[in-house]
Amino acid sequence: xxxxxxxxxxxxxxxxxxxxxxxxxxxxxxxxxxxxxxxxxxxxxxxxxxxxxxxxxxxxxxxxxxxxxxxxxxxxxxxxxxxxxxxxxxxxxxxxxxxxxxxxxxxxxxxxxxxxxxxxxxxxxxxxxxxxxxxxxxxxxxxxxxxxxxxxxxxxxxxxxxxxxxxxxxxxxxxxxxxxxxxxxxxxxxxxxxxxxxxxxxxxxxxxxxxxxxxxxxxxxxxxxxxxxxxxxxxxxxxxxxxxxxxxxxxxxxxxxxxxxxxxxxxxxxxxxxxxxxxxxxxxxxxxxxxxxxxxxxxxxxxxxxxxxxxxxxxxxxxxxxxxxxxxxxxxxxxxxxxxxxxxxxxxxxxxxxxxxxxxxxxxxxxxxxxxxxxxxxxxxxxxxxxxxxxxxxxxxxxxxxxxxxxxxxxxxxxxxxxxxxxxxxxxxxxxxxxxxxxxxxxxxxxxxxxxxxxxxxxxxxxxxxxxxxxxxxxxxxxxx
Amino acid sequence: xxxxxxxxxxxxxxxxxxxxxxxxxxxxxxxxxxxxxxxxxxxxxxxxxxxxxxxxxxxxxxxxxxxxxxxxxxxxxxxxxxxxxxxxxxxxxxx
Numbered sequence: 001x002x003x004x005x006x007x008x009x010x011x012x013x014x015x016x017x018x019x020x021x022x023x024x025x026x027x028x029x030x031x032x033x034x035x036x037x038x039x040x041x042x043x044x045x046x047x048x049x050x051x052x053x054x055x056x057x058x059x060x061x062x063x064x065x066x067x068x069x070x071x072x073x074x075x076x077x078x079x080x081x082x083x084x085x086x087x088x089x090x091x092x093x094x095x096x097x098x099x100x101x102x103x104x105x106x107x108x109x110x111x112x113x114x115x116x117x118x119x120x121x122x123x124x125x126x127x128x129x130x131x132x133x134x135x136x137x138x139x140x141x142x143x144x145x146x147x148x149x150x151x152x153x154x155x156x157x158x159x160x161x162x163x164x165x166x167x168x169x170x171x172x173x174x175x176x177x178x179x180x181x182x183x184x185x186x187x188x189x190x191x192x193x194x195x196x197x198x199x200x201x202x203x204x205x206x207x208x209x210x211x212x213x214x215x216x217x218x219x220x221x222x223x224x225x226x227x228x229x230x231x232x233x234x235x236x237x238x239x240x241x242x243x244x245x246x247x248x249x250x251x252x253x254x255x256x257x258x259x260x261x262x263x264x265x266x267x268x269x270x271x272x273x274x275x276x277x278x279x280x281x282x283x284x285x286x287x288x289x290x291x292x293x294x295x296x297x298x299x300x301x302x303x304x305x306x307x308x309x310x311x312x313x314x315x316x317x318x319x320x321x322x323x324x325x326x327x328x329x330x331x332x333x334x335x336x337x338x339x340x341x342x343x344x345x346x347x348x349x350x351x352x353x354x355x356x357x358x359x360x361x362x363x364x365x366x367x368x369x370x371x372x373x374x375x376x377x378x379x380x381x382x383x384x385x386x387x388x389x390x391x392x393x394x395x396x397x398x399x400x401x402x403x404x405x406x407x408x409x410x411x412x413x414x415x416x417x418x419x420x421x422x423x424x425x426x427x428x429x430x431x432x433x434x435x436x437x438x439x440x441x442x443x444x445x446x447x448x449x450x451x452x453x454x455x456x457x458x459x460x461x462x463x464x465x466x467x468x469x470x471x472x473x474x475x476x477x478x479x480x481x
Numbered sequence: 482x483x484x485x486x487x488x489x490x491x492x493x494x495x496x497x498x499x500x501x502x503x504x505x506x507x508x509x510x511x512x513x514x515x516x517x518x519x520x521x522x523x524x525x526x527x528x529x530x531x532x533x534x535x536x537x538x539x540x541x542x543x544x545x546x547x548x549x550x551x552x553x554x555x556x557x558x559x560x561x562x563x564x565x566x567x568x569x570x571x572x573x574x575x576x
Contacts, residue, residue: 380524380525411525412525429502429504429505429509430502430503430504430505430521431502431505431509431510431514431519431521434502434519434520434521435518435519435520435521437520438518438519438520443520443523443524444523446520446523447520448523448525448526450502450504451504452504
């Protein structure tokens with residue numbers, strides 16, 4: 001996020017195009033001059049606090065123009081900014097602030113002083129921004145962004161997706177996500193306009209449809225759930241002709257959803273982007289429906305220029321040519337590491353980040369995401385990938401959503417349970433679904449328990465199906481019998 | 482005899498629905514559906530099914546040579562029960 005060169009670029013934009021829209025939020029437009037004025041008033045407030053230069057501050061990421069102005073003001077004042085989710089509980093927030101050494105939790109509404117000890121001193125070249133990543137397991141990890149890395153990303157992202165003055169970029173992700181580096185921070189660095197999706201309405205398809213209809217968006221970056229909500233909300237034949245780039249990221253794009261996208265965005269290039277907070281965007285693939293259908297899945301493609309990717313087997317040996325294993329990447333955009341040195345030792349290997357994702361590379365050098373390493377479980381002694389099972393189930397025409405979870409079992413080690421939301425009036429039952437799964441999966445991978453529901457499955461704030469909630473529920477059902 | 486078979490079929494369906502496919506109605510569960518190939522009954526489920534048939538129909542399943550084919554569908558299970566009860570089973574199986 002904002003590096004020194006971001007601040008320079010942003011100031012230039014304020015001078016060159018003061019009246020151009022910088023942010024669009026809840027039907028209101030904030031121009032570059034207005035945003036700069038907000039930054040100014042936040043700067044005065046920060047100057048009144050007893051903060052030393054370089055002291056880190058915590059800004060919970062409640063998405064709004066005011067919070068964005070506050071982050072810019074903090075960086076201008078030379079503070080490093082920890083930008084955690086605004087949904088973090090009070091205890092977790094306090095612990096995080098203590099770890100990082102933030103003495104203040106700032107917001108555009110009120111500032112709370114923390115009596116935290118001063119954390120570690122920043123190293124030269126460290127960017128002012130720290131993001132947290134929760135991962136699918138464990139407690140939040142603080143990722144320290146690098147100034148050079150962010151600069152390189154801003155430059156790459158804006159040129160790759162044609163972000164420039166006059167362009168409107170949809171920001172769907174919460175403000176604490178690395179995705180905002182493109183759809184908010186890169187957008188502001190080059191004088192384009194970021195259309196901010198309001199977080200509490202992010203799963204309201206009617207709201208999203210209205211927003212996309214009202215605003216002539218040029219670039220959209222979002223998780224697959226956004227596209228599904230939008231596609232499901234359209235009851236007429238409407239299409240979004242202004243959109244030039246459609247970027248899917250954060251989750252696997254189901255083929256059935258992909259097939260609906262060209263009609264929605266007839267003028268757009270479809271992209272599949274793979275990356276993580278630690279490395280930022282690492283793989284990019286221009287997606288076509290025909291190719292994806294031929295492969296049976298959407299490839300993550302090839303490493304972005306400057307990115308090096310290697311695949312290692314379970315012993316850590318590098319696999320050359322085609323094969324599958326854990327993906328390790330090094331990118332021009334990557335962070336300086338975690339705040340926690342011990343974690344750095346676990347997740348980085350000679351400058352390469354261990355993604356924890358299993359990938360496959362085909363004979364043509366094209367990469368495919370197989371799933372998270374931690375989605376592997378042993379079912380009756382057989383290593384089984386929950387995501388693969390889920391993908392097969394999602395291929396059934398009457399399945400809208402599915403979550404496959406592994407429930408511990410005394411005899412089998414784990415048993416697979418699947419909760420499926422069926423298409424309304426489809427009459428899909430567990431036997432049909434099992435027959436479908438059994439035709440495509442090994443016996444051990446066919447879920448032992450199939451539950452068919454007619455309601456939406458629980459989702460996390462990022463729009464991914466909340467497997468933890470589903471698993472806890474299934475474990476409870478298991479006990480009940 | 483006819484009535485007896487029908488009732489066995491209903492009982493088997495009930496057991497399978499209660500244990501492996503609770504969302505399904507008896508009508509939706511075809512008697513000729515291959516329970517194993519379709520994944521309705523897995524290998525652990527098969528053991529439970531065999532034990533249940535033994536208990537319910539007083540067939541010494543541990544002593545006879547049980548083949549998975551005998552439990553592949555509701556029709557197959559019904560035939561297995563019929564044959565076992567008429568005592569034909571052991572002779573046929575041992576060959």
